Amino acid sequence: MADDLTLRQLRYFVTLAEAGQYRRAARQLGLSQPSLTAQIAGLEAHLGLVLVERRRSGLVLTAPGREVLEHAQRVLRAVDDLKHRSDPLRAGLAGTVRLGTAPTIGPYLLPRVLRRLHEAYPELRLLVRDGAPRDLAEDLAAGRHDAILTQLPLPADAFEARPLFREPLFIAVARGHALAGRGTVGEADLAGQDMLGLGPAHALHGNVAALCREVGARLREEFEGTSLDALRQMVAMDMGLTLLPALYIQSEVQGPDGDVAILRLKGAYWRTVGLAWRRASGTPRALTRLGDSIAEVTRRDFADVVTPLR
Amino acid sequence: MADDLTLRQLRYFVTLAEAGQYRRAARQLGLSQPSLTAQIAGLEAHLGLVLVERRRSGLVLTAPGREVLEHAQRVLRAVDDLKHRSDPLRAGLAGTVRLGTAPTIGPYLLPRVLRRLHEAYPELRLLVRDGAPRDLAEDLAAGRHDAILTQLPLPADAFEARPLFREPLFIAVARGHALAGRGTVGEADLAGQDMLGLGPAHALHGNVAALCREVGARLREEFEGTSLDALRQMVAMDMGLTLLPALYIQSEVQGPDGDVAILRLKGAYWRTVGLAWRRASGTPRALTRLGDSIAEVTRRDFADVVTPLR
DNA sequence: AAGTAGGATAGGAATTTCCTATCAAAGGAT
DNA sequence: ATCCTTTGATAGGAAATTCCTATCCTACTT
Incomplete structure (x- = not known):
């Protein structure tokens, strides 16, 4: 029975x-x-x-x-x-995607993406949470995020990634700095300079460190920024130079009126930003939609700032 | 699969x-x-x-x-x-019981029952609907009611019934009528009188008709009341005598100030009122609760008006 | 490098669901 | 009234589902 x-x-x-x-x-x-x-x-x-x-x-x-x-x-x-x-x-047209994002990317990109996504797929909700960036991959692996928006490549191979765009990294210096007038600087200009970075938990830390090794600059590890804004302010106070990503600059640095000067680096200096998810989760359609929306926004609104991939 | x-x-x-x-x-x-x-x-x-x-x-x-x-x-x-x-x-402690009631009974009895029932079984709802009384049994049979409160006995044997009380039937006459002064009347007093009743769809019609045959009174079929109130008013205008049930009298006829005089009939004149339901429905516990509540109300509030049974 | 733990797979037993055939009783029709 | 039709209940067996044991495969530990 x-x-x-x-x-x-x-x-x-x-x-x-x-x-x-x-x-x-x-x-x-x-x-x-x-x-x-x-x-x-x-x-x-x-x-x-x-x-x-x-x-x-x-x-x-x-x-x-x-x-x-x-x-x-x-x-x-x-x-x-x-x-x-x-x-x-x-079909990936509804549901809630929990997206983790690096604090150096999300705030300057996602507002428009959210709007675009909501227009295109009104039933698809995006739950954006930015955590300490080193934890992003770990949180993704543990299932606390469904996907993360972060700098590529990722170390582990448990993840699948979709590169979205290449984002140039610019040198920022204090307005009063000797280099401030130069539109472009070469490696030689940076030799011996003090450089500032974010904490080692941030992917951007690696870029700064690598640059320092390359050009012979000095990474001032005792002054580590906790956010791009903090970093910019330290640069403005002439504590050193740093690398700032293009989207941040477009969003937060007011051109010639800003408190720091932005210099182009000779040679290609950029990072790749993409969407990553667990390989085990297949490739949910919702993530494809999300990736498409980001790609669309970058092409439409940020074409002069970043280079869309594929 | x-x-x-x-x-x-x-x-x-x-x-x-x-x-x-x-x-x-x-x-x-x-x-x-x-x-x-x-x-x-x-x-x-x-x-x-x-x-x-x-x-x-x-x-x-x-x-x-x-x-x-x-x-x-x-x-x-x-x-x-x-x-x-x-x-x-x-357990019959919840749910909705659809109760059909004869218009000569329900309005004068149920208000208190509803209160009592709600006190005792707050989740038990009673949906009271009074329909034309001849239809009561039919509506019950067809499942439009779960139970009916009506005069017993019922014709069909598809029903199960629980007698609740015996309700005396009194003679009502106009205040100016020759019999109005008498407290009690015998059969002989009624011989030859004009009597009024409700339509034949009402069970009470049968009581009046039977009384007429018994005592030799004349049933004025051309004047049929459609409600007890209408009947009382016709009596008050001296169009004839009628039988009124005790609960109605207690509720609607204001003693010596009323527009009709109430006379006791010699010999036991009453009708039996009870609860009936389809035999096929078993005996739902909720109906037992309902019957108990009615019995309790009659004992507590109407003991001097009707005779509780069992 | 071996061991352990956890999910997938295979094959067969036990239960559940379903069907056909048949029964009994209620309503209608003649 | 009596027969006939309709409707739900019952019985027995077939089909499908669910479940179990045994085993495999792979990822993570030790």
């Missing part, structure tokens, strides 16, 4: 109540009358209630039967909701 | 999501891990979604998985509601 309620019982019961007859209900359900009888009997036994009065001429729900009918319909409606939601979910 | 969603799948999925591991979830569910795997795989196949990422160290719900989890929990909550409601329903 089945001792658990089944959807089958509820479905049959609702149909029976609507049909008002076992045989007719059974026909509608595409099964035999005895099978229907058995399921209804099972439901009644399970609930310990008499739900229908069997009568030759049209059957009648009992008072508890009517109540149970309402509940059963509520249950089936909830099930329908579930089924109907699964289509857009499958 | 089952192509329909089952509660089993949802239950297992929810447990799996909470347990975070197939084996642990399977243990909690009291089944083997392969069985659980199969059910989850079935759910995923049915929805066309990947719900969980299988990983050695703790598994992770996908974005659609989280969404589906919420829906599944909603479904299971609805199912729980249903199960939990079934207990009070079974």
Whole structure:
């Protein structure tokens, strides 16, 4: 004896109540009358209630039967909701994506992406959380994010990544600095300079450190910024030079009026930004939508700032 | 291959999501891990979604998985509601009883019953509808009422009845009528009198007609009341005598100030009022509660007006 | 590098669901 | 009234589902 309620019982019961007859209900359900009888009997036994009065001429729900009918319909409606939601979910048109983002990227890119995404896929929600960047990959691996927006490449190979754009990195110096007037600087100009970076948890730290090694500059590890804004302010106070990403500059540094001067570095100096997710999660359609939206925004609004990839 | 969603799948999925591991979830569910795997795989196949990422160290719900989890929990909550409601329903402590009532009884008795019932069984709702009294039994038979409050006995034997009380029937005459001064009248006093009744659809019609035959009074069929109030007013205008039930009198006729005089008939003149329901519906506990409440009210509030039975 | 843990797979047993055939009783029709 | 039709219940066996044990494969530990 089945001792658990089944959807089958509820479905049959609702149909029976609507049909008002076992045989007719059974026909509608595409099964035999005895099978229907058995399921209804099972439901009644399970609930310990008499739900229908069997009568030759049209059957009648009992008072508890009517109540149970309402509940059963509520249950089936909830099930329908579930089924109907699964289509857009499958197509990546609905649902909530938890996106982790590096603090040096998200704030300067995502506002427009969110708007664009909402226009295109109103039922797709993006839950943006920026955590300490070193934790991004770990949080992604642990399933705390569905995807992360970060500098590529990622160390582990448990991840799949979609490169989105190359973002130039510029040198920032204090307005009063000797280099401030130069539009472009070469490696030689940087030799021996003091440079500032973010904490080693940030991917950008690596870029600064690498540059320092390359050009023979000195990384002042004792002064580590905790945000790009803090870094910029330290540069403005002439504590050193630093690298700032293009999107940040476009967003937060007011051209010639800003408190720091922006210099182009000779040679290609940029980082690659992309979307990454767990390989084990397949490639959810929703992430494709998200990637497309970001790509679209970069092409449309930031084409002069970054280089879209693919 | 089952192509329909089952509660089993949802239950297992929810447990799996909470347990975070197939084996642990399977243990909690009291089944083997392969069985659980199969059910989850079935759910995923049915929805066309990947719900969980299988990983050695703790598994992770996908974005659609989280969404589906919420829906599944909603479904299971609805199912729980249903199960939990079934207990009070079974005990007759909740639910809605559709009670049909004769217009010569209900209005004068039910107000107090409703109050009493609500005090005693707050979740038990009574839906009172008075229809044309001849239709009462028919509507009951057809399942439009769950029970009816009416004069007994009922003709058909498809019904089960619980007698509740005997209600005296009094003679009402106009204040100026020759009999108005008498406190009690005998059969002889009524011989040759004009009598008024309700339409033949009313059970009370039968009582009046029987009395007329018995005592040799004349039933004025051309003047049939449509309500007890209408009847009383016709009596007040001295168009004839009639029988009025005790509860009506106590409720609507203001003793010596009323527009009609009330006379006691020599010999026992009363009708039996009771609760009736379809034999096929068993004897729902809720009806027992209702009957008990009526009996209690009659004993407590109407002991001097009617005679409780049993 | 071997061991352990966790999920997937395979094959067969146990349960559940379903069907056909048949019964019994209620309503209608003649 | 009596027969006939309709309707739900019951019985027995077939089909499908669910479940279990045994085993495999792979990722993470030691």
